[in-house]
Amino acid sequence: MQTATDFALTKENLGAYLTGSLSGDSAKGIEAMLSKLKREDVSKPTIYVGTGTCGLGAGAGKTLEAIKVYLAEKNVDADIIQVGCIGLCAEEPMVDFQLPGRTRISFRKITEDKVPKLMDAMLAGNVPEDLACFQFRSKTLKGWNNVKYMDEHPFFASQTRWVLAGCGIVDPTNIWEYIASDGYKAFAKAIYDKTRQEVCDMVEKSGLRGRGGGGFNTGTKWKLALQQEADQKYMICNADEGDPGAFMDRAVIEGDPHRMIEGLAIAAYAIGASKAYVYLRAEYPLAIKHLQQALKQAKEIGLLGENILDSGFDLEIKIKMGAGAFVCGEETALIHSIEGKRGMPRPRPPYPSVKGLFGKPTAINNVETLANVPTLVRNGEGWFSSIGTATSKGTKVFALSGNVNNTGLVEVAMGTNLRKIIFEIGGGIPKGRQFKSVQIGGPSGGCMPTPLLDTEIDYESLKSAGAMMGSGGMVVMDDATCMVDVAKYFMDFIQRESCGKCIPCREGTRRMLEILTMITKGRKGEHGADALERFQGITQLERLAEVIKDTSLCGLGNTSPNPILSTLRWFKPEYEAHIYERRCPAGVCPELLVYSIDADKCTGCTLCAKNCPAASIMGAPKSPHYIITDKCISCGTCFTVCRFGAVSKS
Amino acid sequence: MITIEVNGKKLVAKPGEMLLSVLRRNGIQVPTLCNLEGLSPTGACRLCVVEVEGQRGLVPSCAFPVSDGMKIKTHSPRAVMARKTIIELLLANHPDDCNYCVRNGTCELQNMAHELGVRERKFVGAKNKYFIDKSSPSIVRDPAKCILCGKCVRTCEEVQGVSAIDFVNRGSRSIVGTAFGKGLNVSSCINCGQCILVCPTGALTEQSHIPMVLDALKDPNKFVVIQHAPAVSVTLAEEFDMKPGVDINGVLVTALRMLGFDRVFDTSFSADLTIMEEATELVHRITTGGKLPMFTSCSPGWIKFVETFYPDFMDNLSTCKSPQEMMGAIIKSYFSQRENIDPDKIFVVSVMPCTAKKFEAGRPELGTNGIPDVDAVLTTRELAQLIKMFGLDINSLPTDTADTPFGRRSGAGKIFGATGGVMEAAIRTAYYLITGEDLEELKVQPVRGMKGIKEARIKIGDLELGVAVVSGLGNARELLEQLRRGRNDLQFIEVMTCPNGCVGGGGQPICTDPVRVKARIQSLYNIDKGELIRTSHANKSVKRLYDEFLGEPNSHKAHELLHTHYHKRDVLK
Secondary structure, eight states, X not given: OOOGGGGTOOHHHHHHHHHTOOOHHHHHHHHXXXXXXXXXXXXXXXXXXXXXXXXXXXXXXXXXXXXXXXXXXXXXXXXXXXXXXXXXXXXXXXXXXXXXXXXXXXXXXXXXXXXXXXXXXXXXXXXXXXXXXXXXXXXSSBOOTTOOBGGGSHHHHTOOOSTTTTTTTSOTTOHHHHHHTTTTHHHHHHHHHOOHHHHHHHHHHHTOBOSSSSOOBHHHHHHHHHTSOOSOOEEEEEEOOOSTTOOHHHHHHHHOHHHHHHHHHHHHHHHTOSEEEEEEETTOHHHHHHHHHHHHHHHHTXXXXXXXXXXXXXXXXXXXXXXXXXXXXXXXXXXXXHTTSOOOOOOSSXXXXXXXXXXXXXXXXXXXXXXXXXXXXHHOHHHHTTSBOSSOBSEEEEEEEESOSSOEEEEEETTOBHHIIIIIISOOOGGGOOEEEEEESGGGSEEEEGGGTTOBOSHHHHHHTTOOOTTOEEEEEETTOOHHHHHHHHHHHHHHHOOSOSHIIIIIHHHHHHHHHHHTOOSTTOOHHHHHHHHHHHHHHHHHHHHHHHHOSSHHHHTTTHHHHHHHHHOHHHHHHHHHSOXXXXXXXXXXXXXXXXXXXXXXXXXHHHHOTTOOEEOOTTSOOEEOTTTOOOOOHHHHHOSSSOEEEO | OEEEEETTEEEEXXXXXXXXXXXXXXXXXXXXXXXXXXXXXXXXXXXXXXXXXXXXXXXXXXXXXXXXXXXXXXXXXXXXXXXXXXXXXXXXXXXXXXXXXXXXXXXXHHHHHHHTTOOSOOOOXXXXXXXXXXXXXXXXXXXXXXXXXXXXXXXXXXITSOOOEEEESOGGGOEEEEXXXXXXXGSXXXXXXXXXXXXXXXXXXXXXXXXXXXXXXXXXXXXXXXXXXXXXXXXXXXXXXXXXXXXXXXXXXXXXXXXXXXXXXXXXXXXXXXXXXXXXXXXXXXXXXXXXXXXXXXXXXXXXXXXXXXXXXXXXXXXXXXXXXXXXXXXXXXXXXXXXXXXXXXXXXXXXXXXXXXXXXXXXXXXXXXXXXXXXXXXXXXXXXXXXHTTOXXXXXXXXOOOSSSOOOOHHHHGGGSTTHHHHHHHHHHHHHHHSSOOSSOOOGGGOSSOSEEEEEEEETTEEEEEEEEESHHHHHHHHHHHHTTOOOOSXXXXXXXXXXXXXXXXXXXXXXXXXHHHHHHHHHHHXXXXXXXXXXXXXXXXXXXXXXXXXXTOHHHHHHHBOOOOOOXXXX
16 A cells, blocks of 8 residues: 555645645645546556455455466456445446556456456457446546446446445555545544534534434534533444344445544544544454554554644544444443443433443444545535435435345435335346335334335335334345244344343343244144134234333334334234234245145156155155145145145145 | 422422432332332333323333423323233243242232232243252342342442342343353352342342251250341341331340240350450551451451452451351350260351351351351341241240350440441450540440441540441442552451441341331440440450450460451352
8 A cells, every 4th residue: 555655745734635725736746646546547457356245255255366366377467456345236246347548347246257258358358248237437538338337227327325435446445545535635624624513513404314223413413412521522433233134334344444434533523522432343354354454544644643633633443343232233232332341221311422431421323324424524514415305314325135136235315215226226026026015224124015115215204104214224025025924033133132121122022022923823733722822912912012112221122013013014914814814825934834736737756745754645656646734744845845846835 | 499290290309310219209109120229220120111291102210310390190001001011021931939939928029010900911921941049058049030120230239349140141031140150159249148138039039047947956966056146136027017126136035945946145245255356356466566457357248258359458357257156166165065065966056137147157167177166047037937937926925035155245246237336346345455444435426327438536545546337348349449559547447248237238138228227227226325234345254255265365265266267269160
């Protein structure tokens, strides 16, 4: 990596450069040096490999090695840059190519076996069209024929990438790349030209709300902490991304860590904190590595530490690794965890802004919220609030997963409707199946059905639909999904992750899970009393949910009945089929399935009978078999082994 | 002052105070299982939830500060239904064995279920199964009965500064456990039993010695002797629904005789003996440049605390055995010779306000030739149980006096049961030992009262003594840290493991209400005030013991029988 001296930057003139007050030849020289890092054009072939966690999971590590081997063997002079995830996880591993004078072009699913083909073609100046995904638009460089531009690619066309602007584009291990794209200018502007109060006002007016859960106005939160008199205050970045199916915070820290650091630094300045923590999951080793590197680099050039850029502002940022407890995403539990205590929430008030970490005023924001701050401060509150809905401004990143073609990270303007996200950006439902529901907001969120697909997403609309913004997990489900089963999955997650402190959450979620489990149980082996208990449970379900919601200590408990309440609200007939008819319409709950053999299709091969663990399949060889329903244990083995599609389940 | 509206009625409150205290002050009872007077609220049980206008959910009154004009409904159908549901949820994971439970009838969960009208099993499902931890000589832990209110955890950490137990695991698998799930016996637990006093259910109880005592009583070859500690006679009455602080010393002696004990002795006698030894040791340390400050050594939890957490202060501990052990030692030597009974055949039982005394009785160094000084220890609660088992009606028993030669006590020995009592008794005697005269005013006011740390400077002749009285080991920790930092103006320090001393001991009737504890203390001082003999050195029986057997305080024989030594302890070994 380049050092400050390479750019003729010193601790003295870095501040002046960042605020634009550096003039003359030195400013031009620095600008010229930095602009090279923007790679508007390159002097030799440049290969970008997406090596975020998702890329590596898809084999990007091997791809990278293969590229290196290829270059060495062919003795080609080229740059290799490892970038983070651009968000299109479904197409990983992704490799970008940029030749001198030509636009940067992205290729999809470049596993190691495809490397020679790609390299041969590109170095010869030909695009292997079957591998090409999209090219970046450029005013000056020559484009490629027959390759879509990024803004024409359905996945990207409707996105507004503010938080994810650098992810998959810049080298996350090089602070100068971030500085080259206007990084840290907002921070310099804040500490030089703005009072703490002005920064808080600006953020408050912009309408930026917390992207991690409740959606509290960020500027207002900062103000509360700013107003406190204290010898020490703390700023915390909550990077304990625990919702199943959410991974935007990881992508930002892995792919563009300085954006979050700059946001955190501005926040710390705004509330008057000289110490900040990043509470980061230990399960994110790559993010930890990149963040550590980034913090070190920022400190080396004087953007962190004592008397930053000679402004008199001190800031020390520490990383605290979390051990994977979901509840540690709750702010008071997170504070306890940093303090070295068991991660358990405590009652509020006092709020952390009054009495937080080590008893001092503390503000806590999540990664995405903070990553919004630099551009907001740089471009002003008016710019930020220019998009979004009446109550929710800016963009929101969603982690699209489940039964959808383009899984990945998408960032859209607030107010974009679900249909657009799932069917345009997400590319619809695979295997020709039908959309059934989308689960939004993690375990505390809810499931939204087809009639709500045109909902314009913001904090309020999601809430009124029984879901929540949460951290923005979006799990798409097709018609082969059983909603009772889904509720069961999330209930199981919640009851295992409850901290165990308050009774309604600890004991109540467990009973709710038991009641759900009973609903999905078959009639076999059931005694009179069991059936009675099953119904007794069902009659208690709603009251239980109500009390848990009403009395639990923290947000995890308050929202823990949501998986049940929201599925019950939109998919009641499915529950009723389970309860009254003992039938799972989606064909998922194993104990409720009835298997039968189609005599016309059955060839009498005996395979099913041989494999049946309950010896419940009868039939002579070469004549149709049949299943004795009373003996069948609904294990599904016959269905799996039949080569003629003769076994059906209902 | 601000005004809030509760159930349509205006109430006055201090700004910022918690809603629960306003409600209680005004006679409105909302149930709670996790609230601990004096400690910060945790809001864990959610039973004290009430409806507050403008709040989305129900709010816990224990952790909700009042503000002007707030409107509250404490017993709306919504709040009551929530409370009832919470109790039903607890019961769904609670063993249905109330009939076998030591807390049957005094269980807060049981009471609340009754009060809220829980009459049927609403939730049926799996219950957690756990092993009962009987490893500790003092405390039995049954995690199955634990409702995770956390009061024991906070008491252990915040009041006692020990932290032997904490929450482990998550969700419905959460339990209160020890480090690495090892037995309580190898944890840092100091056996004080304060956790038992705050436990709302039967999850924490004492290790019962009742079976051992019953066996001894029916064994014709055993000569069974019982001693009762100073703080027992003023608390036992509470177990029989009498007013706190009623002294039933005489009735207690009668009851013990009727239970079949061959001799009934008063531990206050050996408290006097302890003072003779300890005051002499103190004077000796001061005059010969010995290790100072000297700490009292009668509280066994405190001894284990020093051995575990502050072994560097072991030499500061007085070498005197506790009154319980001194009594045991002289019963099995002097008394055994006098009555010509083989010490092997004597079975010494003590009634103590304490669970740590059970541990102390088992310390191998506290005995002679493998014969322990004390064989069994009953808590005040266990004695009450025994009396009920034998069908004795405390209200109609005549009074009686304890047996010679260890039945006579001074007022000084009796006040051992309250915090500051040992100090006061020691000052009375040290004054006499140094000046040859008795104090004009025997009451030493600055060491009395319920403050956690009390300090005084006492003038004895030419000597000025810096003394401190500490109760509750959290407070002891604070003082020890001051000493570690080099504080050197103190010569003598009394430490009692339990807050307010033995009257608040872990073996006392279940309660930590300061009003009740205060009445117990007052009763002890009243007894002292009414005594003719109020100094240990004036106790004729003690004098006679020295004349006939021990020689003089701190003699070779006294050292052999009445003094002990300590050793460093490693936790988890």
